[in-house]
Amino acid sequence: MLNHKLPKKTELDIPDCVSRALSEDIGAGDISAMLVPECEIAEAEISANETAxxxxxxxxxxxxxxxxxxVQLIWHVEEGQSFDPGAIIASITGNARSLVSAERTALNFLQTLSATATSARRYSLAASKCRLKILDTRKTIPGLRLAQKYAVTVGGCYNHRIGLYDAFLIKENHISVCGGITQAVSKARLIDPSKTIQVEVETVKEFEEAVFSGADAVLLDNFSLSDLQRVNSLVTDDIKIEISGNLTAEDIEKYSRFPISHLSSGSLTKHINAIDLSMRIVSVKNNKNNQSRLFNNLKET
Incomplete structure (x- = not known):
């Protein structure tokens, strides 16, 4: 059985994340759901229309x-497991009004996070025969940072920093304001010496300065294969080298022969297409106890 444990921070975020999503959809109330008898109990199925x-x-x-x-949910597919068109992913039994109100929000989460995991799985499989670790970025859907970061790991890839607070990533604008790479790295060490300092560079000259400034890691942005050849001699065991810049799963093999430990791609979380899933009511039954109670209440009024 597949076991994908939710990070504690992500687990704690889920109720609020879901509450916000339901609020923006239902608002003051789902008027279409009022067409459904209040006490009806129904069973629904979520099914797949494509492989993911x-x-x-x-x-x-x-x-x-x-x-x-x-509500009662029975999952027929495990987290991280692949499914094909026609697969029944889950069965849900509960109040019919609640089921129809929840449908779109539930599918939005499942389609988006499954798309992210599917994207990550494609990269993970492409990197399975080399030592490159594939990282995500901060290019996530607003409000779904922790959710998509989790989905990346379900797909078999790894998380870069979660946000702007857990590591330094010194980029072009930071360098411009600080007056240079060396100055930026020095300031970062003074601010918090416990945090990893990574510098993003665009040229071999910038790479040299980043290495000599004492950065812990260097991100090579849009480096050509010839530029990678030139930096080979400067790479040491105590510095991590990451490459990035519109890289696809198909690019992984050609970079695997260089002394690069990580490859990051915004496409993991940004260039995704929601997985085609459907939810259908498959049976309806009356909740007689509730109906009787409702009928008695009506007689009393």
């Missing part, structure tokens, strides 16, 4: 649970 990697079970479960605490 499943991710987002915790978010989907939270969506349905926030609208109906008695």
């Amino acid at each position: 990697v499943l991710c987002g079970k915790a978010w989907v479960t939270e969506v349905f649970t926030q609208l109906d605490e008695n």
Whole structure:
């Protein structure tokens, strides 16, 4: 069985993340759901219309649970498992109104996070025969940073820094304002010597300065293969080299022969197409106890 444990920070973020998503969709109330009898119990199925990697079970479960605490979900596909068109991914039984109100929000999470995991799986498989680790970036959908970062790991790739707070990444604008790479690295050491300092460079000359300034890691942005050949002799074991810049899964093999430890790509989380999934009500049954209670209440009024 596949086991993808949610990081604690991500787990704690899910209720608020889901609550915001439901609020923006339902607002003051789902008027279309009022067409459905209040006490109806229904069973629905989420099914696949294309091949993908499943991710987002915790978010989907939270969506349905926030609208109906008695809802029952049965998952037929595990987190991180591939599925094909026609596969029944999950069965949900609960209040029919809640099911139809939850449908779009639940599918949005599942389609987006499964798309992210599927993208990461493609990169992961391409890198399986080399020592390159594939990293994500901060190019995530607003509000879904932790969710997409988790989906990347489900797909088999790795997380770069989560945000602007957990590591230094000195980029072109920082360098311009500080007056140079050496000055920027020195200031970063003074601000927080415990944090990793990475410098993004665009030329071999900048790479040399980053190495001699004492940076912990260097990110080579849009380096050509010939430029990579030139920096080979400057690479030491105590500095991590990462390459980035519109790289696709197909680019991985040609970079694997260089002394690069990591390859990062914004495409993992940015260039994704939502997975085609559907949710359909497959059976309806009356909740007689609730109906009886409702009928009695109506007689009393």
